[in-house]
Amino acid sequence: xxxxxxxxxxxxQIRLAARPFGLPKPTDWATVEEPVREPADGRLLVxxxxxxxxxxxxxxxxxxxxxxxxxxxxxxMRAGGIGRVRASRHPGFAVGDVVYGGFGVxxxxxxxxxxxxxxxxxxxxxxxxxxxxxxxxLTAYFGLFDVGAAKPGxxxxxxxxxxxxxxxxxxxxxxxxxxxxxxxxGPDKCRLLVEQFGYDxxxxxxxxxxxxxxxxxxxxxxxxYFDNVGGDxxxxxxxxxxxxxxxxxxxxxSQYNNTEPPTGPSNYLSLLVNRASMTxxxxxxxxxxxxxxxxxxxxxxADGRLISREDVVEGEVTDFPATLLRLFRGENTGxxxxxxx
Amino acid sequence: xxxxxxxxxxxxQIRLAARPFGLPKPTDWATVEEPVREPADGRLLVxxxxxxxxxxxxxxxxxxxxxxxxxxxxxxMRAGGIGRVRASRHPGFAVGDVVYGGFGVxxxxxxxxxxxxxxxxxxxxxxxxxxxxxxxxLTAYFGLFDVGAAKPGxxxxxxxxxxxxxxxxxxxxxxxxxxxxxxxxGPDKCRLLVEQFGYDxxxxxxxxxxxxxxxxxxxxxxxxYFDNVGGDxxxxxxxxxxxxxxxxxxxxxSQYNNTEPPTGPSNYLSLLVNRASMTxxxxxxxxxxxxxxxxxxxxxxADGRLISREDVVEGEVTDFPATLLRLFRGENTGxxxxxxx
Numbered sequence: 179x180x181x182x183x184x185x186x187x188x189x190x191q192i193r194l195a196a197r198p199f200g201l202p203k204p205t206d207w208a209t210v211e212e213p214v215r216e217p218a219d220g221r222l223l224v225x226x227x228x229x230x231x232x233x234x235x236x237x238x239x240x241x242x243x244x245x246x247x248x249x250x251x252x253x254x255m256r257a258g259g260i261g262r263v264r265a266s267r268h269p270g271f272a273v274g275d276v277v278y279g280g281f282g283v284x285x286x287x288x289x290x291x292x293x294x295x296x297x298x299x300x301x302x303x304x305x306x307x308x309x310x311x312x313x314x315x316l317t318a319y320f321g322l323f324d325v326g327a328a329k330p331g332x333x334x335x336x337x338x339x340x341x342x343x344x345x346x347x348x349x350x351x352x353x354x355x356x357x358x359x360x361x362x363x364g365p366d367k368c369r370l371l372v373e374q375f376g377y378d379x380x381x382x383x384x385x386x387x388x389x390x391x392x393x394x395x396x397x398x399x400x401x402x403y404f405d406n407v408g409g410d411x412x413x414x415x416x417x418x419x420x421x422x423x424x425x426x427x428x429x430x431x432s433q434y435n436n437t438e439p440p441t442g443p444s445n446y447l448s449l450l451v452n453r454a455s456m457t458x459x460x461x462x463x464x465x466x467x468x469x470x471x472x473x474x475x476x477x478x479x480a481d482g483r484l485i486s487r488e489d490v491v492e493g494e495v496t497d498f499p500a501t502l503l504r505l506f507r508g509e510n511t512g513x514x515x516x517x518x519x
Numbered sequence: 520x521x522x523x524x525x526x527x528x529x530x531x532q533i534r535l536a537a538r539p540f541g542l543p544k545p546t547d548w549a550t551v552e553e554p555v556r557e558p559a560d561g562r563l564l565v566x567x568x569x570x571x572x573x574x575x576x577x578x579x580x581x582x583x584x585x586x587x588x589x590x591x592x593x594x595x596m597r598a599g600g601i602g603r604v605r606a607s608r609h610p611g612f613a614v615g616d617v618v619y620g621g622f623g624v625x626x627x628x629x630x631x632x633x634x635x636x637x638x639x640x641x642x643x644x645x646x647x648x649x650x651x652x653x654x655x656x657l658t659a660y661f662g663l664f665d666v667g668a669a670k671p672g673x674x675x676x677x678x679x680x681x682x683x684x685x686x687x688x689x690x691x692x693x694x695x696x697x698x699x700x701x702x703x704x705g706p707d708k709c710r711l712l713v714e715q716f717g718y719d720x721x722x723x724x725x726x727x728x729x730x731x732x733x734x735x736x737x738x739x740x741x742x743x744y745f746d747n748v749g750g751d752x753x754x755x756x757x758x759x760x761x762x763x764x765x766x767x768x769x770x771x772x773s774q775y776n777n778t779e780p781p782t783g784p785s786n787y788l789s790l791l792v793n794r795a796s797m798t799x800x801x802x803x804x805x806x807x808x809x810x811x812x813x814x815x816x817x818x819x820x821a822d823g824r825l826i827s828r829e830d831v832v833e834g835e836v837t838d839f840p841a842t843l844l845r846l847f848r849g850e851n852t853g854x855x856x857x858x859x860x
Contacts, residue, residue: 244792413783427791442754442783450768450799451585458791 187214191254191284192498198239200437201506206239207255207499214286222268222294224261224277224287228490229498230308231257231514232342233406233505236434245460254282255498258313260297260304261287271296278307283498285518302479302486309513310346310475310486317428317461318346319471322354325459326402326426330355333396335415336377338406340367342513343428345375347404349484352376356402359395361388361411363508370511374485383411392418399452402426408433409441416445425449425456435506487512492519528555532595532625533839539580541778542847547580548596548840555627563609563635565602565618565628569831570839571649572598572855573683574747574846577775586801595623596839599654601638601645602628612637619648624839626859643820643827650854651687651816651827658769658802659687660812663695666800667743667767671696674737676756677718679747681708683854684769686716688745690825693717697743700736702729702752704849711852715826724752733759740793743767749774750782757786766790766797776847828853833860 188211195208217223238249238256249256259281263271268291271277279294281287297307309315321343322328334351338344339360348371351358359379360371368380379395381388388411392400399420405412408430416425433440449456464471478484489510491501501516529552536549558564579590579597590597600622604612609632612618620635622628638648650656662684663669675692679685680701689712692699700720701712709721720736722729729752733741740761746753749771757766774781790797805812819825830851832842842857 245794408788427788429791430788433788439785440788442785442787444780444783446783446787446797447749447768447771447774447781447799449797450770450801453586453799453801453804455796455798456787456790457796458788458794460791460794463794 187286188212189214189284189286190495191282192495193254194239194249194251196251197241198236198435201435201503202236202239202499204499209496215288217265217267217288219267220290222263222271222289222291223265224279224281224289224294225264226259226261226281226285226287226495227518228260228304228308229257229281229283229495229516229518230259230312231498231502231505231516232313233429233431233434235502236506245462254284256280257283258308259287260307276304278312283495285495301476303488305488305490305513305515305517306479306486308515309342309488310479310484311472312513313461314342314513315346315475315486316464316468316471317459318343318350319475320461320464320467321404321426321428321459322347322350322402324464325457326404326424328354328356328402331357332401333357333359333398333420334402334404335359335361335392335396335400335418336404336406337361337411337415338429338431339371339375339377339380340511341406341431342510344404344406345487345512346484348375348377351402352378353478353483359392359400361407367511374487388414389417399423404428405430407431413441413443413445416443416448419448419452419454421452421454423452423454425454427456427458431506488515489513490515490517492517494519528627529553530555530625530627531836532623533836534595535580535590535592537592538582539577539776542776542844543577543580543840545840550837556629558606558608558629560608561631563604563612563630563632564606565620565622565630565635566605567600567602567622567626567628567836568859569601569645569649570598570622570624570836570857570859571600571653572839572843572846572857573654574770574772574775576843577847586803595625597621598624599649600628601648617645619653624836626836642817644829646829646831646854646856646858647820647827649856650683650829651820651825652813653854654802655683655854656687656816656827657805657809657812658800659684659691660816661802661805661808662745662767662769662800663688663691663743665805666798667745667765669695669697669743672698673742674698674700674739674761675743675745676700676702676733676737676741676759677745677747678702678752678756679770679772680712680716680718680721681852682747682772683851685745685747686712686828686853687825689716689718692743693719694819694824700733700741702748708852715828729755730758740764745769746771748772754782754784754786757784757789760789760793760795762793762795764793764795766795768797768799772847829856830854831856831858833858835860
């Protein structure tokens, strides 16, 4: 049974038109309209309601070897999203199901169901499935517990601490019994870190002497440094590692729009002095363990020990390019989501 | 019973006179003569015959926090060495024993016996106890097997591959069934890598395009990169990591005499793309396991599967400053040792 929107419905899509140099410009994108079609056998049609915006998207736009292939020129921009099944010829999904999947930046997605799963709108608000219950929360979970191996009593330092992943990492570390110190830009975010996300201390990298602040707030050194930003902040954090520290390389938002080669962490020999490690992570590697992690995250959300904060922008898919830039200006707190009106 | 050299014997010492800026200059050192004294109760007197020269010494001369305290100004320069017990009031050592210990750059060492152990001159030539059977071999062993977790069939890349540690790492990796690729400076060293140390391939970083050579010789990527040099070589090696690769940070000889901040590895995000790790090591952490490692290394030496190559300079303790500079000019192959005439 299908209830495809009327045959003359159109699907607006945001496609990658050019490889950006530095920050993506309007001319790097193209808006394309296509008719909405009945799904073929084994496929489903999803009307997208919420689109995830992630710093990693900037990397997907470059034509370089990475952990997934780049978005091709002329292709719909890759994005995770939430939507409602409007038509289905797939045995696993029924019309009306609310689903998560890699639907791309478009109003309607035609999907084979791979990587698509149902979400329960009664259990949590839909944006939360892109936040603490989505890839964001899973990244925080596996990065902190598996790669970072955070233990009670240890000091966990997080950069981008008011961002999507960072705001969850701090809370999970606090739940574990760690001392948590967050780095963010500006007094408003720093207040949020302490008041809402339970960080023991917040450092405003825009106004503080970061080295001095780290000496003050991490007097015994840093056992786990969860890095979302790279650049000078990573380099300074390396100077405060405790013996045996783990540096989790989750992202490097300060470097993604560089037009020159990125800055390397010149203090990397702190890894030797402190017998420390620096390890990169990609959350997709943990897919087989998503269910256990989601169950634990959902439990903490349900009992109020974990807050998922989303920064929801309401608009059209055509607002995606401008909304994405908010990430790189540091304007979001928590998970940035575009809700389609 | 003691047989201390005649009471008017003198002990020449090389002491640190000033903190070097860049390469150590003659004026950074002072030669001091002291009378040789009878050891006090519980102590022993060692006549030093062989002094170890190590890149790490340059770091010990800086007044910075590191994995061991710096050598103080006016103190005898720290060094491992081999010598013969000339007098003993220590229950663990007898006159005539040949011993390894941290005797410093001097002709006679007065020791409390801590960190001193007997070596067997019939089992191996004395310089070998500073090479493959000494800290050098132990560093290679624990760095490759514990930190690097090298497995049969994997590709192991080594920088400073003709040096003290590097020449052992390559051989241990080959013994493990790894493909081994060494980086060294100049055609003579590169020939040695293949002909004597059994490397599958050698890259002369002075003449080769390192990136192209790594693509040629490590077609499936690098599973373990054992880094002794840092700088541009580390940065280029990062571009060839295989998925899940381990980068062992053992040293950074290219950076030790910098007068400006060291170069950071700008390609560090390869750790993220490849889910790789970069881990610092200090061999002293493995002290409790030295016996097992020494036994295994001695077995391989005895059956000829491992060669310990030492570059032995004969001279006086006063030749130490000039000999040390050979390390930083890349003039040694294998372990650099000063044999006291």
